[in-house]
Amino acid sequence: MKKVDLQQKVVTRNDEIAAYNRKRFDKLGAYVINMVSSPGSGKTSLIEATVEALKDEAKVFVITGDLMTDNDAKRVGRHGVEVAQVTTGDACHLDANMIAEKLAAWKSQRCDLLFIENVGNLVCPASFDLGEDIKVLLISVTEGDDKPLKYPPMVRASSALVISKTDLLPYIDSNPQVIESNARRIRPDMEVFKVSCKTGEGIDRWIDWLRSQLEMKRQIQNKS
Numbered sequence: 001m002k003k004v005d006l007q008q009k010v011v012t013r014n015d016e017i018a019a020y021n022r023k024r025f026d027k028l029g030a031y032v033i034n035m036v037s038s039p040g041s042g043k044t045s046l047i048e049a050t051v052e053a054l055k056d057e058a059k060v061f062v063i064t065g066d067l068m069t070d071n072d073a074k075r076v077g078r079h080g081v082e083v084a085q086v087t088t089g090d091a092c093h094l095d096a097n098m099i100a101e102k103l104a105a106w107k108s109q110r111c112d113l114l115f116i117e118n119v120g121n122l123v124c125p126a127s128f129d130l131g132e133d134i135k136v137l138l139i140s141v142t143e144g145d146d147k148p149l150k151y152p153p154m155v156r157a158s159s160a161l162v163i164s165k166t167d168l169l170p171y172i173d174s175n176p177q178v179i180e181s182n183a184r185r186i187r188p189d190m191e192v193f194k195v196s197c198k199t200g201e202g203i204d205r206w207i208d209w210l211r212s213q214l215e216m217k218r219q220i221q222n223k224s
C-alpha cells in the first residue's frame with residue numbers, strides 16, 4: 001500500500017514539473033516529440049534523418065537520453081543542430097525534472113521542433129509526462145508483430161507509430177500490417193508510418209506529417 005502511495009506521489013510531482021516544462025516549450029514556440037521505443041529500434045537514426053530534412057526550414061533541438069554515454073548526442077550533433085545529452089545512470093526513463101534542468105541551461109529564445117529521445121524501454125516512459133505535445137512510438141520489424149499487444153500502455157500513450165527498418169522485411173518473418181492492426185486494436189486513431197532510414201523509404205510522408213504538425217502548433221499559438 002505504501003509503495004503504491006509513493007509511486008503515485010512521484011508521478012504527481014513529475015506531472016507538476018511537466019506542466020512547467022509545457023509552459024516553457026510554449027514560450028519557445030516548440031512542438032515537442034517524446035520518442036519512445038525498445039533499445040535499438042532506430043530512434044536516433046530517425047531523428048538524424050528528420051534533422052537533415054528539416055534543419056534549413058525549422059530550428060530543431062534534440063535531447064537524447066541513455067543510461068550511459070553521449071554517443072547519440074554526438075551522432076545528432078554532427079548534423080549541425082543543438083543537442084543535449086541526459087545520462088540517467090540507472091534510471092530506466094527520462095523524467096520531467098531531467099528535461100527542466102536542460103531547459104534551464106538553454107540560451108536560445110526560439111525553437112520550432114524539439115525531439116526528446118527517451119531511454120530505450122517500452123514500459124516506464126509511458127507513465128512519465130515530460131511536457132511533450134506527443135509521444136511517437138517506434139517498433140522495428142525485427143521485434144515481433146505482437147509487440148503492441150504486449151505493451152499496451154505505451155501504445156495507448158502514443159499518438160503515432162513508426163514501424164521502422166522496413167528494408168529488412170525480405171529477410172525476416174514480419175508483417176507490418178499485423179503490427180499496425182495490433183496497435184490499432186489498442187489505439188485506433190494512431191497515425192502510422194512505415195519507414196527505412198537505410199533506404200529512405202517512407203521518410204517523405206513522415207516529414208510531410210511533421211510539417212503539418214508544426215504548422216498546426218504555430219496556428220494554435222498565434223491564436224492564443
Ligand SMILES: Nc1nc2c(ncn2[C@@H]2O[C@H](COP(=O)(O)OP(=O)(O)O)[C@@H](O)[C@H]2O)c(=O)[nH]1
Binds near residue numbers: 039164165199
Ligand atoms: N537496416 C536498418 N538498420 C537500421 C535502420 N535504422 C536504424 N538501424 C540500425 O539499428 C541500430 C540501432 O539504431 P539506433 O538509431 O541507434 O536506435 P536507437 O537505440 O533506438 O536510438 C543501428 O545499428 C542502426 O544503424 C533502418 O532503417 N534499417
Ligand SMILES: [Mg+2]
Binds near residue numbers: 043044045072
Ligand atoms: Mg538512440
